[in-house]
Structures are given as structure tokens and as C-alpha cells.
Amino acid sequence: MIKDVLESSLIASRNWQSVLEAYKSSTPYNYVVMDDFLQPNICKQLHQELLNHLGWRYQDDIEQPIINNMRPDIETIFTIAESLKVHCPSLFSNYELVEHWALMYPKNALGKVHSDIGALTLNIWLTPEQYNLDSSGGGLVFFDVKRESEASSNKPSSYLWSEQYVKDFTAGQKVSVNYKCNRALLFDARTFHQTDTFSFANMKPESYRINLSLAFDNPDAYRDRVSSFTKALTNKSND
Numbered sequence: 001m002i003k004d005v006l007e008s009s010l011i012a013s014r015n016w017q018s019v020l021e022a023y024k025s026s027t028p029y030n031y032v033v034m035d036d037f038l039q040p041n042i043c044k045q046l047h048q049e050l051l052n053h054l055g056w057r058y059q060d061d062i063e064q065p066i067i068n069n070m071r072p073d074i075e076t077i078f079t080i081a082e083s084l085k086v087h088c089p090s091l092f093s094n095y096e097l098v099e100h101w102a103l104m105y106p107k108n109a110l111g112k113v114h115s116d117i118g119a120l121t122l123n124i125w126l127t128p129e130q131y132n133l134d135s136s137g138g139g140l141v142f143f144d145v146k147r148e149s150e151a152s153s154n155k156p157s158s159y160l161w162s163e164q165y166v167k168d169f170t171a172g173q174k175v176s177v178n179y180k181c182n183r184a185l186l187f188d189a190r191t192f193h194q195t196d197t198f199s200f201a202n203m204k205p206e207s208y209r210i211n212l213s214l215a216f217d218n219p220d221a222y223r224d225r226v227s228s229f230t231k232a233l234t235n236k237s238n239d
């Protein structure tokens with residue numbers, strides 16, 4: 001199995017020891033940027049597989065139009081997740097792929113500050129470079145604040161969404177990573193982050209900014225965290 005994954009790897013060859021070191025040494029963010037992450041033909045293939053997928057839905061309850069695709073059943077994504085466990089066991093061996101989703105943005109915008117629910121998040125940007133009208137931005141901003149590991153009943157907003165929480169706890173540092181096609185960002189899911197202002201051509205779905213996210217975690221811990229997050233949100237909405 002391990003030999004099969006390595007031989008048929010969809011991920012480009014990489015020094016995984018450096019990945020591990022970059023992740024650990026980038027405290028307080030704990031992130032690593034991996035350019036040319038997939039084999040070039042796989043990046044194009046995955047972009048096309050997602051565009052052709054029928055699971056896209058407009059997200060409700062937001063001012064900004066975002067089209068999401070929750071858990072697209074695309075084999076390439078599951079193979080990428082398996083490859084990560086083989087290539088970088090120090091980070092991934094205790095975790096499984098617990099969730100994955102893709103977001104497509106038909107309008108240019110700025111994302112909301114939030115943290116993710118899992119333990120580790122891998123984002124992969126798939127829209128070809130030619131559609132990105134501002135190569136100096138359009139990626140992700142990391143803030144120097146992490147959410148608490150578990151939801152807290154008296155501070156529910158600190159758990160996932162909170163610009164205020166970041167304002168309260170930041171030491172004033174943040175780091176921006178520019179958009180690049182086939183660039184992957186691996187980061188501690190607790191680190192607050194925000195999609196940076198972006199400017200894409202937006203003429204047709206091929207030119208919309210597409211972000212694929214893979215969440216890794218211990219499945220039981222993830223389930224508990226989702227459940228406590230849901231409870232925290234319910235309590236908050238009952239306040």
C-alpha cells in the first residue's frame with residue numbers, strides 16, 4: 001500500500017523534513033507554503049474534476065456570494081490525503097481526512113476572520129494563474145492568535161468566528177501568503193486566518209478563484225469538537 005501510494009503519487013516530490021521544520025518553526029502561526037504541490041497535470045485535472053462536479057451550492061446567509069461543494073467524492077482528493085500520511089507521518093499519522101470542501105467565488109471580495117474546526121488544514125489553490133489579476137495578493141492572511149482547543153461556554157465566539165477575539169489577543173503580527181495556482185498551505189487549524197482581498201477575472205467558472213480545503217484530525221476528537229461548537233453556537237444564538 002505504502003509503495004503503491006509513493007509510486008503513483010499525485011503530489012510532486014518534496015523535502016518533507018523541511019516541511020515539518022517550517023511548520024514547527026513558524027510559531028505562532030504554524031504554517032508551511034508548498035509551491036508546485038501537485039504534479040502539474042494533476043493540478044489541471046483536479047481543477048477540471050471540481051468544475052465538472054455536480055455538488056456546487058450557493059452558500060446561504062451571507063452577503064457575499066460563495067459557491068461551496070461539501071465533500072466532493074473525487075478520488076484524486078482521497079489519494080492526496082493518503083499520500084500526505086505516507087510522506088509526512090510525523091504530522092499526519094495520528095489523523096484522518098475528516099472533512100473536505102471546495103469554495104468557488106464568483107465575485108471578488110475579502111474573507112471573514114475565522115479558525116477551522118480540525119487539527120490541521122491543507123488548502124490548495126487550483127485556478128490557473130492567468131485568471132488572477134493581482135499576483136501580489138489574493139491568498140490567505142494568518143493572524144498571531146489561535147482559537148482555544150475546545151469550545152468554551154462563556155466565550156463561544158472565540159471558538160471559530162471572531163474578529164473581536166483576534167483584536168483582543170493579537171500581539172499585532174500577521175503574515176500574508178499570496179495566491180498562486182498549485183500552491184498548498186498546510187496550517188494549524190486553530191490559527192485564525194482570512195482569505196485576502198482578491199481580484200480574479202470572473203468571466204466563467206474556470207476563472208473563479210477556487211480553494212480546496214482538506215481537514216485532518218482524530219475522527220473522535222473532531223466529532224466532539226463539531227458537537228461542542230454546535231452547542232456553543234446554539235447557546236450564543238439563545239443569548
Ligand SMILES: [Fe+2]
Nearest residue numbers: 114115116193
Ligand atoms: Fe478556514
